Amino acid sequence: MGEINKDQVVDLSKPAGEGMVRVTFEPEGRTVEFPFDSLPYEGHGEPMSFLDVAENFDIFLDHACGGVCACTTCHLWVKDGANGISEPEDKELDRMETAADLQLNSRLGCQAVIEKPGTYVVEIPKWNRNYVQEGKPAVAVKND
Numbered sequence: 616m617g618e619i620n621k622d623q624v625v626d627l628s629k630p631a632g633e634g635m636v637r638v639t640f641e642p643e644g645r646t647v648e649f650p651f652d653s654l655p656y657e658g659h660g661e662p663m664s665f666l667d668v669a670e671n672f673d674i675f676l677d678h679a680c681g682g683v684c685a686c687t688t689c690h691l692w693v694k695d696g697a698n699g700i701s702e703p704e705d706k707e708l709d710r711m712e713t714a715a716d717l718q719l720n721s722r723l724g725c726q727a728v729i730e731k732p733g734t735y736v737v738e739i740p741k742w743n744r745n746y747v748q749e750g751k752p753a754v755a756v757k758n759d
């Protein structure tokens with residue numbers, strides 16, 4: 616198992632290499648790539664979940680409950696690669712019913728596990744980005 620290069624620049628003009636996992640985190644547009652099954656477990660969420668990947672590469676994905684499916688702060692939308700990801704279990708589905716901005720491609724980042732090499736794109740919802748920008752939880756205000 617080699618060192619993780621957290622500052623890697625992935626050449627997006629080429630497809631992910633054989634046996635590699637490529638994950639892009641939107642809206643930041645940060646892409647990481649690593650051999651499947653090569654990351655050490657960072658102790659947050661399921662091993663090889665998007666949260667685990669984010670933690671490995673110092674990418675901010677909120678996880679208020681520590682990655683145990685007890686909040687929804689790790690909510691993300693899977694925009695590409697859904698068929699390489701574990702099916703949600705009942706506990707994730709139940710928990711997600713309480714999430715804001717629920718979409719058909721919604722998953723909890725700590726529960727959705729990458730099960731095979733391939734290319735994955737996930738988007739972290741806006742309210743989670745606000746959290747990063749302002750350093751505090753964003754208050755959801757909806758005017759309609």
Ligand code: FES
Nearest residue numbers: 678680684689725
């Ligand atoms: S971090 Fe709390 S449910 Fe994923």
